[in-house]
Amino acid sequence: xxxxxxxxxxxxxxxxxxxxxxxxxxxxxxxxxxxxxxxxxxxxxxxxxxxxxxxxxxxxxxxxxxxxxxxxxxxxxxxxxxxxxxxxxxxxxxxxxxxxxxxxxxxxxxxxxxxxxxxxxxxxxxxxxxxxxxxxxxxxxxxxxxxxxxxxxxxxxx
Amino acid sequence: xxxxxxxxxxxxxxxxxxxxxxxxxxxxxxxxxxxxxxxxxxxxxxxxxxxxxxxxxxxxxxxxxxxxxxxxxxxxxxxxxxxxxxxxxxxxxxxxxxxxxxxxxxxxxxxxxxxxxxxxxxxxxxxxxxxxxxxxxxxxxxxxxxxxxxxxxxxxxxxxxxxxxxxxxxxxxxxxxxxxxxxxxxxxxxxxxxxxxxxxxxxxxxxxxxxxxxxxxxxxxxxxxxxxxxxxxxxxxxxxxxxxxxxxxxxxxxxxxxxxxxxxxxxxxxxxxxxxxxxxxxxxxxxxxxxxxxxxxxxxxxxxxxxxxxxxxxxxxxxxxxxxxxxxxxxxxxxxxxxxxxxxxxxxxxxxxxxxxxxxxxxxxxxxxxxxxxxxxxxxxxxxxxxxxxxxxxxxxxxxxxxxxxxxxxxxxxxxxxxxxxxxxxxxxxxxxxxxxxxxxxxxxxxxxxxxxxxxxxxxxxxxxxxxxxxxxxxxxxxxxxxxxxxxxxxxx
Numbered sequence: 001x002x003x004x005x006x007x008x009x010x011x012x013x014x015x016x017x018x019x020x021x022x023x024x025x026x027x028x029x030x031x032x033x034x035x036x037x038x039x040x041x042x043x044x045x046x047x048x049x050x051x052x053x054x055x056x057x058x059x060x061x062x063x064x065x066x067x068x069x070x071x072x073x074x075x076x077x078x079x080x081x082x083x084x085x086x087x088x089x090x091x092x093x094x095x096x097x098x099x100x101x102x103x104x105x106x107x108x109x110x111x112x113x114x115x116x117x118x119x120x121x122x123x124x125x126x127x128x129x130x131x132x133x134x135x136x137x138x139x140x141x142x143x144x145x146x147x148x149x150x151x152x153x154x155x156x157x158x
Numbered sequence: 159x160x161x162x163x164x165x166x167x168x169x170x171x172x173x174x175x176x177x178x179x180x181x182x183x184x185x186x187x188x189x190x191x192x193x194x195x196x197x198x199x200x201x202x203x204x205x206x207x208x209x210x211x212x213x214x215x216x217x218x219x220x221x222x223x224x225x226x227x228x229x230x231x232x233x234x235x236x237x238x239x240x241x242x243x244x245x246x247x248x249x250x251x252x253x254x255x256x257x258x259x260x261x262x263x264x265x266x267x268x269x270x271x272x273x274x275x276x277x278x279x280x281x282x283x284x285x286x287x288x289x290x291x292x293x294x295x296x297x298x299x300x301x302x303x304x305x306x307x308x309x310x311x312x313x314x315x316x317x318x319x320x321x322x323x324x325x326x327x328x329x330x331x332x333x334x335x336x337x338x339x340x341x342x343x344x345x346x347x348x349x350x351x352x353x354x355x356x357x358x359x360x361x362x363x364x365x366x367x368x369x370x371x372x373x374x375x376x377x378x379x380x381x382x383x384x385x386x387x388x389x390x391x392x393x394x395x396x397x398x399x400x401x402x403x404x405x406x407x408x409x410x411x412x413x414x415x416x417x418x419x420x421x422x423x424x425x426x427x428x429x430x431x432x433x434x435x436x437x438x439x440x441x442x443x444x445x446x447x448x449x450x451x452x453x454x455x456x457x458x459x460x461x462x463x464x465x466x467x468x469x470x471x472x473x474x475x476x477x478x479x480x481x482x483x484x485x486x487x488x489x490x491x492x493x494x495x496x497x498x499x500x501x502x503x504x505x506x507x508x509x510x511x512x513x514x515x516x517x518x519x520x521x522x523x524x525x526x527x528x529x530x531x532x533x534x535x536x537x538x539x540x541x542x543x544x545x546x547x548x549x550x551x552x553x554x555x556x557x558x559x560x561x562x563x564x565x566x567x568x569x570x571x572x573x574x575x576x577x578x579x580x581x582x583x584x585x586x587x588x589x590x591x592x593x594x595x596x597x598x599x600x601x602x603x604x605x606x607x608x609x610x611x612x613x614x615x616x617x618x619x620x621x622x623x624x625x626x627x628x629x630x631x632x633x634x635x636x637x638x639x640x641x642x643x644x645x646x647x648x649x650x651x
Contacts, residue, residue, distance in 0.1 A: 019193050027187075
């Protein structure tokens with residue numbers, strides 16, 4: 001790639017730079033949003049590759065995060081119901097620790113609630129930032145956060 | 159700590175949630191070749207963030223135009239690039255179109271490698287070194303245990319191939335380890351003696367039984383709260399059965415199952431209510447006797463000795479409890495060949511009543527699996543070739559999938575399944591049955607139809623000689639190990 005065209009070289013350089021600081025954090029974000037390390041990596045790798053077509057984007061880091069979040073939500077739209085059914089079974093089957101319980105509780109949340117919870121309490125974004133990222137109103141973010149937190153209450157307060 | 163009256167979380171709750179999310183996120187790891195994959199453009203498709211483009215989200219293949227043909231090219235490129243990349247897993251086994259649709263992970267060994275298909279993902283190799291064997295899923299399917307066949311050492315790995323760790327000493331046999339039904343805890347039984355308990359999440363190892371104690375077999379209670387193990391008979395000392403509480407409780411205690419002097423005991427499992435055991439009696443520890451089948455017994459801890467359920471091969475998939483725990487289904491019949499003299503027997507828990515299940519004359523019935531509601535069983539049926547006859551490919555190709563009531567009535571062959579069916583398993587909703595063939599795994603509706611290929615291209619070719627053996631070896635090479643309690647959860651269509 002580095003021996004290719006100028007745009008390819010610039011893309012590769014940007015990727016390498018961004019990779020050092022943002023790859024693992026993005027994998028962890030995607031992991032929280034999907035529950036799968038393997039899937040999280042593939043989503044983040046796809047997101048990095050998308051940067052090839054967005055060389056002019058000023059804030060690559062924000063673009064990367066937006067791509068990852070939307071890819072995770074896209075994944076949930078396709079397999080959400082099936083995944084939730086799987087998680088329900090696993091929750092019945094297993095004796096799990098507190099982190100496992102949080103994992104399962106997150107997986108049971110509707111994808112928008114999960115996204116808001118993770119972006120608010122893991123990524124530390126403001127309601128306005130989340131609203132911009134998810135393409136909804138700040139009031140909606142507040143409502144989703146309230147419902148998500150209520151659903152997690154039993155796990156978090158245990 | 160309580161929720162505030164306003165309905166929102168207090169600061170302490172927020173802190174705990176942040177800490178929990180941090181801890182959970184910390185479990186995610188980056189694969190070592192991730193940067194190379196990115197730079198190689200190793201991707202199928204990628205979404206465009208709506209917040210950046212201002213348009214509705216769409217999915218487009220990276221580097222090629224949109225459309226089915228282009229997507230197919232992209233998929234092919236993924237397979238090709240994986241095959242050509244020295245750092246990528248080998249792809250001798252890949253899922254074929256239609257792609258893997260399992261909602262439950264499935265694992266199998268083929269070509270000396272351990273492969274996993276995760277929900278909606280292409281199959282991948284998770285262990286290629288050391289001749290991996292005998293994969294077993296943890297109860298929540300977040301871990302796989304397998305045996306390194308070169309070193310005879312137990313490994314635990316995540317289904318995506320990360321966190322692969324070896325545990326315990328070398329010299330563990332197939333079947334020398336078992337996951338707890340209640341937690342991600344693995345009991346390992348080295349041939350040299352003792353029992354180690356491995357916690358998969360923490361990688362901690364706790365010696366549960368001293369390594370100087372020879373241990374012959376183990377079985378977890380259904381709740382994972384107790385572990386039963388047996389020690390072999392020795393001159394002047396009978397075989398012992400010991401119940402070991404896990405995680406505290408009363409001290410270990412021996413139970414008297416009235417074992418004949420000089421005989422060994424191989425555990426087949428616990429009663430569902432924890433009140434007794436089922437086990438094989440191995441008179442004299444003879445390999446020949448073992449290969450021909452052993453008497454399977456059922457005994458209560460409250461005394462009375464064991465009751466004979468039948469003579470069966472020592473092959474755990476051929477002994478299964480009904481979902482409600484009231485009936486035990488056996489593939490009974492003496493002799494080493496699955497193609498001669500094998501039929502089903504249904505017993506109650508204590509073994510006071512056992513009934514043969516009728517089958518067509520001149521046939522054998524093996525590989526029985528209860529439906530989730532316990533009303534039906536899926537079985538594999540083929541002709542009875544008689545004792546001492548070679549089991550060839552012709553017989554294997556006769557193996558057909560049947561479904562029948564637990565009493566043998568209402569039996570029908572499932573149209574479209576097989577031939578060559580091995581080890582069927584029901585979906586949790588009872589509407590589909592998955593099974594292995596020599597070169598692929600399929601799922602088919604219970605009433606029959608066109609099977610869905612879950613994974614193909616396997617090179618676990620049937621050699622016509624493999625059969626269940628004393629170590630629980632899977633028949634016919636490649637066989638699916640479904641990652642669900644009831645086989646698998648369900649399949650998309």
